[in-house]
Amino acid sequence: MLEELKNQNKLIIGTKQALKAIKEGRAQTLFIAKDAEKHVTRNIEDAAREVQLQIVYVESMKKLGKACGIEVSAATAVILK
Template identity: 75%
Template sequence: MLEELKNEKKLVVGTKQALKMVKEDKAQTLFIAKDAEKHVTRTIEEEAKEKNVQIVYAESMKKLGKACGINRGAATAVILK
């Protein structure tokens, strides 16, 4: 699943922007890094569950960041509808 992110055109990386997309019903799939701090991911995770957005858990922030094509860790990422 993570491999798909590199080729994804409609990708939003970062919790603030990802949360905005989830709230606006524009998110298809939410990726959350398992090692991200809970206070950072709790709100977006709850919002995604309410909106029935698919949630995929990545092994680590480093792996999620790399899958998104960035050179640093990412707590969350969203594929848009």
């Protein structure tokens, strides 16, 4: 599942933009790094559960960032519909 991220042109990286996409109904799958701080991911995780969005947990922020094709860590990412 994580391999899908690199080839996505409909990808949002970052909690604020991902949360907005979820609230607007544009999100298909949410990826959350397991080592991200809970106060950062709590709201987006709750929003995803409310709309029954698929949530994929990734081992680390570093791995999520790399899977997204960026050089820095990422707490969350969303694939858009």
